[in-house]
Amino acid sequence: MLTLYDDPISSNGYKVRLILLLTGKPFRVVNLDILNGETRTPEFLAINPNGKIPTLVFEDGRVLSESNAILFHCAEGTDYLPSEPFKRAQVLQWLFWEQYSHEPNIATSRFLRQHRELTEDVLAMLEAKKAPGEAALALMERHLTSHIFLVAESFSIADIALYAYTHVAEEGGFALDGYSAIRAWIKRVENVPGFISMSEASGGAV
Amino acid sequence: MLTLYDDPISSNGYKVRLILLLTGKPFRVVNLDILNGETRTPEFLAINPNGKIPTLVFEDGRVLSESNAILFHCAEGTDYLPSEPFKRAQVLQWLFWEQYSHEPNIATSRFLRQHRELTEDVLAMLEAKKAPGEAALALMERHLTSHIFLVAESFSIADIALYAYTHVAEEGGFALDGYSAIRAWIKRVENVPGFISMSEASGGAV
Structure with missing residues (x-):
């Protein structure tokens, strides 16, 4: 299953939650508290060296960050991204x-x-x-x-x-x-x- | 032929020149002087309401802006953008x-x-x-x-x-x-x- 590192205060995170929900991709969420430095811990920097949410981790361990790159990838092949x-x-x-x-x-x-x-x-x-x-x-x-x-x-x-x-x-x-x-x-x-x-x-x- | 609105001082513009040259797409350049307000004229804002170079205009009049969106579009189907x-x-x-x-x-x-x-x-x-x-x-x-x-x-x-x-x-x-x-x-x-x-x-x- 996909794992989404996110913080509920982030609308960049909301973008990703929304496309995953719209396209019916099951995912679990790990909420990190930006305000509390939880995206700057050694553990999270090992996942995303840029220390930012949203970060999406695939079942095989591949990692994708940047909300709009994730949007594009998740929408590929769906009605939410034109093919032309x-x-x-x-x-x-x-x-x-x-x-x-x-x-x-x-x-x-x-x-x-x-x-x-x-x-x-x-x-x-x-x-x-x-x-x-x-x-x-x-x-x-x-x-x-x-x-x-x-x-x-x-x-x-x-x-x-x-x-x-x-x-x-x-x-x-x-x-x-x-x-x-x-x-x-x-x-x-x-x-x-x-x-x-x-x-x-x-x-x-x- | 493609028309590229650009300013030689811009490396965002250079990105587009480089992909057009690498992929062998013929284009003509219209240089606008950012420092002299030439990207904020009514004429240019009618082409790109965001008033920014680089802006690429196709032969049929379609307009594309944002250097990295242009890069992606021009590299599609070439070795400069993976297919996976x-x-x-x-x-x-x-x-x-x-x-x-x-x-x-x-x-x-x-x-x-x-x-x-x-x-x-x-x-x-x-x-x-x-x-x-x-x-x-x-x-x-x-x-x-x-x-x-x-x-x-x-x-x-x-x-x-x-x-x-x-x-x-x-x-x-x-x-x-x-x-x-x-x-x-x-x-x-x-x-x-x-x-x-x-x-x-x-x-x-x-």
């Missing part, structure tokens, strides 16, 4: 964009607000992430104004990757009031057959 | 790691040092990127101590993506003296048949 080469490339474009332009601003702001004391330094970091975070949301809003889902008008791992932190963007200080196309897309994602919320996917731990 | 699913996932793991943990520290430090005045704010940014940049190099060093190339002991787009900014890491203030496995790997990459240097790939513009 250019559409696959468009999915990857969104996945890379998420990790470079969206997550470091919106997810990190949420983490700082929820788990760090709001010192002057932390407030300066939050301030620096405001404009690029809003720019990321504006780009999604523009795209979703004329598209039902991010790629090929069909729900895919691109939507999973972007839903993960967008639906909790307000917890990072990014109000979604002005983004009506994003709010409508969030509802469409939540109505996809088999959809499971972040709270449900982590057994109610968040 | 788990090896492909490992390539993607490195590509996502590069964009999240390597490029924002090492490439951004190089950009700041080369193109920004070293004000107190910029020096503070450089200082903040020092430890995560060294951690990224240490992770590569550890992996390359026991591997010839990053995935499957075979040169792939994972090596292209990591070579792009690692071989110029010193320009970002990251000395490679202590990283002998990385230095040996850089030489192996440069000895791959058909390899073209960043300077050659941009027609000597850098």
Whole structure:
């Protein structure tokens, strides 16, 4: 059986739980407490030298990390990843964009607000992430104004990757009031057959 | 013919030039000057709303951005991307790691040092990127101590993506003296048949 090292506070982890649940792959979860240094122990660094969750371990011991790489691998051959080469490339474009332009601003702001004391330094970091975070949301809003889902008008791992932190963007200080196309897309994602919320996917731990 | 929007100062752009040259795909280049705002014009934003190079435009007008998504797409079906699913996932793991943990520290430090005045704010940014940049190099060093190339002991787009900014890491203030496995790997990459240097790939513009 697959083993997923995860922390229920992570939406990067939620991405992986969701694709495993949607595709019916049995897995067990080992929750590590990021805030308590449990991803930096010698034991876990021996599994993933990058010391990050989510990390997926296969039955034969092979290890895969990076949430979006895991998403792509688990979705291969399913309806959640198109088979046509250019559409696959468009999915990857969104996945890379998420990790470079969206997550470091919106997810990190949420983490700082929820788990760090709001010192002057932390407030300066939050301030620096405001404009690029809003720019990321504006780009999604523009795209979703004329598209039902991010790629090929069909729900895919691109939507999973972007839903993960967008639906909790307000917890990072990014109000979604002005983004009506994003709010409508969030509802469409939540109505996809088999959809499971972040709270449900982590057994109610968040 | 393919059209590549690029800036010769970008190693993200170099990744794409290199895979296009290695795979023999004819392309023309339109160089835009990032420093002069040429990626933020209405004309270019109509092509790529994210306002970033590299951006690849196909003959029929389809557009693909994000350097590593372009790498993956252009390498599909070639020796530069394994066909075995788990090896492909490992390539993607490195590509996502590069964009999240390597490029924002090492490439951004190089950009700041080369193109920004070293004000107190910029020096503070450089200082903040020092430890995560060294951690990224240490992770590569550890992996390359026991591997010839990053995935499957075979040169792939994972090596292209990591070579792009690692071989110029010193320009970002990251000395490679202590990283002998990385230095040996850089030489192996440069000895791959058909390899073209960043300077050659941009027609000597850098």
